[in-house]
Amino acid sequence: MIFCFSGTGNSRYIARRFAEALKDTVVDLNAKIKAQDNSLIQTGKDVIIVVPTYAWRIPRVVSEWLTKTELASAECIWFVMDCGSEIGNAAKYNRHLAEQMKLRYMGTAQVVMPENYIAMFGVPEAEEAVKIVEKANPDIEAAIARIKVGQEFSAPRNNMYDHIMSELVNPIFYQLIVKADSFYASEICIGCEQCALKCPLNNVQLQNGKPVWGKKCTHCMACICYCPTKAIEYGKKSRGKPRYCFEKLELK
Structure with a gap:
C-alpha cells in the first residue's frame, strides 16, 4: 500500500x-x-x-x-x-x-x-x-x-x-520559520474557500468571506499555490513569484 x-x-x-x-x-x-x-x-x-x-x-x-x-x-x-x-x-x-x-x-x-x-x-x-x-x-x-x-x-x-x-x-x-503569520489574502480574493479545503491541518478558516490563518501550519504551500486568483501572499517573499502546482503542468 x-x-x-x-x-x-x-x-x-x-x-x-x-x-x-x-x-x-x-x-x-x-x-x-x-x-x-x-x-x-x-x-x-x-x-x-x-x-x-x-x-x-x-x-x-x-x-x-x-x-x-x-x-x-x-x-x-x-x-x-x-x-x-x-x-x-x-x-x-x-x-x-x-x-x-x-x-x-x-x-x-x-x-x-x-x-x-x-x-x-x-x-x-x-x-x-x-x-x-x-x-x-x-x-x-x-x-x-x-x-x-x-x-x-x-x-x-x-x-x-x-x-x-x-x-x-x-x-x-x-521553531522559527514554519508559521502561518505571514500569510494574507489581498483584495482580489473571491472567497472561493479553496485555501481552507486544501489545508491538511484545518488551519485556514473563512471569516466574512476572507481566509484567516491559525497557529497550526506545516508550510505545505497548498493554500497559496492553489489559489485561483493568486490572492494569497506570504509577506513580501511571494510577491511576483509564479505559483506552482503539479496539475497545471503540461507533460508529454
Missing part, C-alpha cells in the same frame, strides 16, 4: 506512478490528517511512503500520523522523498521511524522535483518545471524497479552537511 502526503502535487504524481506500476492503492494522507483519522488500516506486507522533504526530513505531520496509526499486516517500509535539491540525512530519521513502527526499513530514495517552497525559494516557471519532472522520471522508475523485486534502496548521500541540515537546522527551522 502507498501512503502519500502532498502540498502542491509533486508527491501525488510520484505516488500515482508507483500505484500504476505496482497495481497498488494510494492512501491520501492529506485527507487522513485533515480528518484526524488514525483508524487501523489493512495494508498488506509492503508499505511505501511518498512525501515531500520539509527542512531535510519528512514532514512532521506525516511521522506523527504514522506513529499513531496501526498498519495491519505491514512488514516492510520504503520511503520516497521528493525535494527541490536534497533530502539531507533524512534516511537516519526514517530508519528510526521504521524501528518505532516495528517494520523492516527498506531505505530512502530521493527524487528531485520542481521547487514549490514559495515562502523562501524561487519557483520555476511551467516550462522549466516540466524539464525537471522529465529528468526525475528515470529515478522514479528505478525506485519502482527495486520495490518490484523487494530490494532495498541504495543508501543516499550522507556527509557532514547532510547531518547538519537534518539534525541541527531542521528543529530550528520548525
Whole structure:
C-alpha cells in the first residue's frame, strides 16, 4: 500500500506512478490528517511512503500520523522523498521511524522535483518545471524497479552537511520559520474557500468571506499555490513569484 502526503502535487504524481506500476492503492494522507483519522488500516506486507522533504526530513505531520496509526499486516517500509535539491540525512530519521513502527526499513530514495517552497525559494516557471519532472522520471522508475523485486534502496548521500541540515537546522527551522503569520489574502480574493479545503491541518478558516490563518501550519504551500486568483501572499517573499502546482503542468 502507498501512503502519500502532498502540498502542491509533486508527491501525488510520484505516488500515482508507483500505484500504476505496482497495481497498488494510494492512501491520501492529506485527507487522513485533515480528518484526524488514525483508524487501523489493512495494508498488506509492503508499505511505501511518498512525501515531500520539509527542512531535510519528512514532514512532521506525516511521522506523527504514522506513529499513531496501526498498519495491519505491514512488514516492510520504503520511503520516497521528493525535494527541490536534497533530502539531507533524512534516511537516519526514517530508519528510526521504521524501528518505532516495528517494520523492516527498506531505505530512502530521493527524487528531485520542481521547487514549490514559495515562502523562501524561487519557483520555476511551467516550462522549466516540466524539464525537471522529465529528468526525475528515470529515478522514479528505478525506485519502482527495486520495490518490484523487494530490494532495498541504495543508501543516499550522507556527509557532514547532510547531518547538519537534518539534525541541527531542521528543529530550528520548525521553531522559527514554519508559521502561518505571514500569510494574507489581498483584495482580489473571491472567497472561493479553496485555501481552507486544501489545508491538511484545518488551519485556514473563512471569516466574512476572507481566509484567516491559525497557529497550526506545516508550510505545505497548498493554500497559496492553489489559489485561483493568486490572492494569497506570504509577506513580501511571494510577491511576483509564479505559483506552482503539479496539475497545471503540461507533460508529454
